[in-house]
Amino acid sequence: MSKILEVIVNWSEVWPLLIPLVFVLFGNKQPALLTPVIVYLWLALVLNVACDIIADFKHPYHFPPWLRSNNPIYNIHSIGRFACFSYLFITLPQSQFRAVKGFILLAFLLFLIVDFSFFERFFYPYHLSGNLLSIEAYFLLIYCMLYYLAALNDENDAAFKGPVFWIVTGLSMYVVINFFVFLFYVPMIDQNMKLAMHIWKVHDAAYVILCFFITRAFYTTTRN
DSSP states (O other): OOOOOOOOOOOTTHHHHHHHHHHHHSOOOOGGGHHHHHHHHHHHEEEEHHHHHHHHHHOOTTOOGGGSSOOHHHHHHHHHHHHHHHHHHHHHHOOOOHHHHHHHHHHHHHHHIIIIIIOOOOOOOSSSSSSHHHHHHHHHHHHHHHHHHHHTTTTOOOOOOOOHHHHHHHHHHHHHHHHHHHHHHHHHHOOOHHHHHHHHHHHHHHHHHHHHHHHHHHHHHOOO
């Protein structure tokens, strides 16, 4: 039983994605507005499966040297997640903050160029990019706050009930919980690896919550 529980915990960045994808595959057709979220789910599934396979089977004889670390895959995942959710927020039918949203996207692209040109290596094998994950979480949180502000200013009650609301709420919880995890994860690895591994379970729990909120959004469209 403990072994099964360990596998469930270790693969908690994979199996939660299958829950909303069930609604994509077997439920009603989702609105076109949610397409970037669906793209993200498939992308995340492929990347997270690859990450966990490398983590569990990274014996020297199983993979070549360049494929024994999943950290670059986390970097790709972070950029892909930001791209998908940026597209969602920018294409929302909200008239306010369009210029701010465009600026956030440009700021993130500028950060990528500067950070991986001067401060970090994209394919660094020994730890995640704390800078990338922290900045991604920070900018995604701003997107979420702009969504709520625009909905309040427009006095749009539907914006607090529809599928996008559930997705934004789940994403807000994910980035709020994980911002400080990402920010201090690399220093924590240097100080106490075991503690860092336990702290990452907080991220995994938040990821499960995000997937359940996305599932709630898909259920809302299926029911309607």
